Amino acid sequence: MQCKVLVCVVLLHLINNVCSAVIQARLNTNVSLPCNVTLKLDEVDENLVEVDWVSNNGTSVASFKNATEQIKDGFFWTTDHFLIGDFSVNILSVGLSMQGVYECTVYYDSRKLHAGNVTLSVIASPFVSVPQQWIVLGAESQLECHADGFYPPPVSFTWTRDGQVIHSTNSLDGEKTPDGLYRAAVNLTYYPSKEDQNVTFGCKVNHNGKNQELNFLLNITYTPTVRLSAIRSPSSNSPLTLSCHVESFYPEELTISWLQNGTFLPDPPISEQNPDGTFGTTRYFTLNHEQRKKGGEVECAVSQPGVVQSARVSAYVEELDPQDVAPVLTKSAKASVALMCISLVLVFLLCFGFSWRRRDEKQKSLAVSGIILPPRIVVGQKGRVSVCIEGRRVDRVQTAWFLNDTPISDTSLTGTSSANFNCLYNPLTTIHLPYGLTLTSPAPEKGPLLPSRGEMGYYKLHSQGPLHSTGSGAQQLIASLTFIPQISIHKGAVFKCQVSYAGKDKIVMERSSERFTVLSAPEVSEIQLAETPNDPEVISMTVRASHFHPDVITFRWFCQGGELSPVASQASTSPRPNSEGFFTASSQCKLPRTELEQGGTKVWVSVHHIALKQPVTRETRGFIKQPRVSDISSTTSTSDQMLTLGCEVTDFYPPDITVTWLKVRGGERDDSEDEVMDGGELWGPMEIHPRLYRITATLKTAHNREKRQRGGGIKCRVEHLSLQEPIERLWRNVDIVAPSIPSSISVCWSSEGVGVFSLLLKGGHPKVKLLWTAGGTTLSPLESSETEEIGDDGQRELKSVCALERSTHEPSRNDKRRNRHGIKTKAAVTDPDTEGIAYIDEKVEVENNNNEKYEETKLSDVEEGSDEDDDDDYDERGINSGALYINRVNLTKGSRESERARLRVLVELTHPALKIPVYRSWTEPNEENSSM
Incomplete structure (x- = not known):
């Protein structure tokens, strides 16, 4: 301070605060330690003012003497306030080490004016x-x-x-x-x-x-009940299928492992939900010949999240698949058995001599395994189901595949040659099958699978064999089906395989698969950060998972130091599927703004789903705030005729932002955009508050007023990390002009009681919006037809026409049919006068007299939703595109039985040049009402 200031006149007076003050401050916030003295003097000399702030350990925090100040880092004060007796000192970002007692002493001209202390304590919430x-x-x-x-x-x-x-x-x-x-x-x-x-x-x-x-x-977690069993096979040399039944468990995610003598055997997870909310599943594993012969202990282990000890059940192969043990016989017993066997053989030979056909059919006996499903069935990835057939005559076996009792044909072939049929002479390559199927030898699928087409999807048939499996002449045939899973087709589906002999209609065996679950891994978005509307000090973090199946999904939030609990999570309940059968869910978590703005808190979320081998993890990328975008303002320079457009973008973080100027061409309904490469500038980003920025985007372009009436405009597009979709502001390069509106509605009636109301509008830009309504005491919206033409004076003319029919009873089924058709003439639209109505009456009369039966048939076809070629002439409401739609207005009766409410027709017109909507109305006269 370089001058002396006159504060008051009178004398120097002091009011000492002798009591100590106690101040509590939250950690890492700013706090002020007060020290105030009331001064009354005619003038103050700063050279005579002396102030000392001392902490409890005797360390000087701040001092002022001989107009010179000394202050410790982390502390500050305003010396200009000394003139009004304010000697307070402020602490920036209070820490725990700053707690204690601070003493303030004030001297003036070596006279002690004030001595007081302040106790500072720090509080940090958990x-x-x-x-x-x-x-x-x-x-x-x-x-x-x-x-x-x-x-x-x-x-x-x-x-x-x-x-x-x-x-x-x-x-x-x-x-x-x-x-x-x-x-x-x-x-x-x-x-x-x-x-x-x-x-x-x-x-x-x-x-x-x-x-x-x-x-x-x-x-x-609901622990399951586990049972182990085996599917018996007729031969000890064939594969052995084991089943592990797991019931009454929750959640659906679990891991089931197969072990043989302590060695793990993998198996896919498939489960179904029980009525009580738990799940049940059955696991199959087929032991090949070597594994079955090896024998030993077979164990099924079930692991669940949160369960330390897995649920296990074990059994020996010898117990599950007991083999006949040859009895030990004496010599005399062997002789007796041999004699009995010879006798039995003679008897059997005599009996079978008269049943050659039965013996031939017995030779054709087959052993068919259950349908083996793939470990994982994932949308878009090929999967294969197969069945093993064993017998002496498998070279003449044919198979037919079904999906939910619907026959499956091979859709992987672009064409079918006649050479593929009736090729029984070469059973190892191609076998003719019923229902238009062919069974071919396996071919490697090195190339990508063909895309799905048709309602049944993509399927390709395979066969392998026949292979000799034993010395007795038995052969094996493996028939399989490759398919591309789709949610809409295969959700909860069942495959069925029918086995028969070529040329025979009798089905020898039929096998059905278990219901399987189609998997689709979720697509996980990045974590979106936004302020909570009701509490700006709390930041909400949202992550979204889409395109997954089934609907069970888990979101787990974490931060440094522990796990967070989600709020308002949509994953806790089953989300609804979209039109394709996929599910979408989101989860949200909240944290205080200070935790994120300090930059020391790391937050991440892991998404768990049965279709994922590893959870998907997303991490935060720092504090994010969405920008605010103003409307586009424009100015025109008179010197160089340049048009300058400006757009303000404020309150966003981080500062990285993209602004693109686009030129909009064409009409109002279907504008096309061309990027403007030159003339755009960004002024900023400028920090207006801590972690808040602002920029100004400008664009200079040539101003051509003659082209302003052609439509189009200029668009400002803002893209930022916090935005899922860009923010756009449009500046229209046209003048807004109100149309010329008639003072009343034109109306004419046909002999059948159909009224055609019309309104002709001239000029105006942009196009005016019309809403027709009609009724008695209350009004209901109507369907109307609008056409645009250029009049003789060069102005644009908009003609709006609405047709309606009065009724005093509720619409019946036949009325609804009639409403689906309109008057098939353009005269009512282009020239809605009396002659046009007469033409409408004539057209309706001709159709009623000559085409009554045709109309009834056509109405029936519309009700049943027929797919004929002429349906293309009708819109989504079933109205002919070239016809005028007839609205049916139901008028209730009045207080008297013979009275009916008067018909009112009202049209509302809205336009940007009109501050409030404009209305035109028509009311049925009393004379007409009484005559009806």
């Missing part, structure tokens, strides 16, 4: 988290609640269930962390039941008289 974990139904479980980063201690915890307190703890000091803050955690021993499913639990932390609460849902 961050509450409950790590999500799977708990087992009916088993002892531990829930843990964390309170991190609080000061000073202590804190207390309270557990709630559905808003009711279930457990409370005493005050805990917790553990001190290296940064000087404290953390504490408590455990809750809980035995979950089925009633705890979808019930809200909460952990409430009380600190310094304030509560911090976190609500969450329990993930409960």
Whole structure:
């Protein structure tokens, strides 16, 4: 201060604050330590003012003497305020080390005016988290609640269930962390039941008289019941199919492993939901000849999330597949058996001598395995189902495949040659099958599969064999079907295979598969950050998963130090599928703004789905705020006739932003865009607030007023990291002109009681919008027809026509049929006068007399939704595109039985040049009403 300031006149007076002040401040915030003195003097000499701020350890924080100031880093004051007696000092970003007592002493001309102290204490609220974990139904479980980063201690915890307190703890000091803050955690021993499913639990932390609460849902695991069995086969040399039945488990995600003598055998997960909400599944595994011969112990192990010990069941192959043991006979017994066998053989030979046909059919006996499904059936990826056929005459076997009882044909071939049929002479390559199918030898599919076409999708038939499997002449044939899964076709579907002999209609064997689940991995978006509308200090983080199947999906949120609980999650309930059968879900989590703006908190989310081999993870990319975009303003320079457009973009973060200027050409309905390469400039980004930026986008272009009437305009497109879709602002390069509107509505009636109302509008830009309504006491919207032409005076003319028929009863089924057709003439639209109406009457009369039967047939076809070629002339309402639609207006009766409400017709016109809509109306006269 280089001058002396006159503050008051009178004398120097002092009011000392002898009591100490106590100030509480939150961690990392700014705080002011007050020191105020009331001065009354005629003039103040800054050379005589002396101020000292000293901390409790004797360290000088700030001092002012001989017009010279010294202040410690992290502290600041305003020396200009000394003249009004304000000697307060401010602390930037309060830390724990700054706590204590601060003493302020003020001298003037070596006289002590004030001495006081201020006690500063720091408060840090805890961050509450409950790590999500799977708990087992009916088993002892531990829930843990964390309170991190609080000061000073202590804190207390309270557990709630559905808003009711279930457990409370005493005050805990917790553990001190290296940064000087404290953390504490408590455990809750809980035995979950089925009633705890979808019930809200909460952990409430009380600190310094304030509560911090976190609500969450329990993930409960239902342990399954496991049974192991085998599907018997007629031969010990054929593969052995085992089944592992897993029932009454939850959630659907589980892992089932097959082990033989301690060695893992992989198997795919497929499950079905039971009526009680649990799931059930059956796992099959076919042991080949070597594995079956090896024998030993076979074990089925079921693992679930949150369960430490897997559910296991084991059995020995010898017990599941007992083999006949040759008995030990004595010599005399062997002789007796041999004699009996010879006798039996003679008898059998005598019997079978008269049944050659039966013996031949017996030789044709077949052993057919169950349908083997692929481990994973994923949308867009090929899958193969197969069946193994064993017998002596498999070279003459034919197979037919079905999907939900619908025959399957080979759609992978572009054409079918006649040489593919009746080729029984070469059974190893091609076998003629019924229903138009062919069974061919396997061919490698090195190239990509053909895209699906038709309602049944893509299918390709294969066969392998016949192969000799035993020395007795038995052969094997493996028939398989390759397909591309689709949700709409294969969801919950069942494959069926029918086995018969070529040339025979009798079905020897039929096998059906289990219902399988079609998988589709989710497409996961990046985490979108946005301010909460009701609380700008809280930032919501949202992630979206789409195009997945089935609908069970799990979102798990994490941050540094623990797991977060999602809020307003749409993944907790089953989402609805879209038109293609895929599901979409989103999850949201919230954090305080300060946690994200400091840049030290990392948040990520992992998405778990049965179609994913590994969870999909998305991480935050820092604090994001969406920009605000103003309307486009324009100015014209009189000197160079240049048009300057400007657009303000404010309040966005991060500062990276893209602004593109586009020239809009063409009409109003279908504009085309060309990017403007020159003339665009960005002024900024400029920081207006911490982590908030602003830019100004301008565009200079030549101003040609003669072209302004041609339509089009210029568009400003803003793209930013926080926006899923760009923000666009349009500046129209046209003048807005109001149209010429008639003072009344024109109307004419036909002999059948059909009225045609019309309105002719001239000029105006852009196009005016019309809404026709009619009724009695209340009005209902009507269908109308508009045509545009250029009049004789060169102005654009818009003709709007609306036809209606009066009725005093509710519309019947025949009335609804009639409304689906219009008057097939253009005269009513282009020239709605009396002659046009007479022509309409004549047309209707001719159609009624000559085409009554045709019209009834056509109406029936419309009701049944026929797909004839002439349907293209009708729109989505079933109205002929060249006809005038007839609206049916239902008028209720009045207070008297003979009276009917008067018909009113009202049309509303809206246009940008009109501040309020303009209305034109027509009311049925009393004379006409009485005559009806």
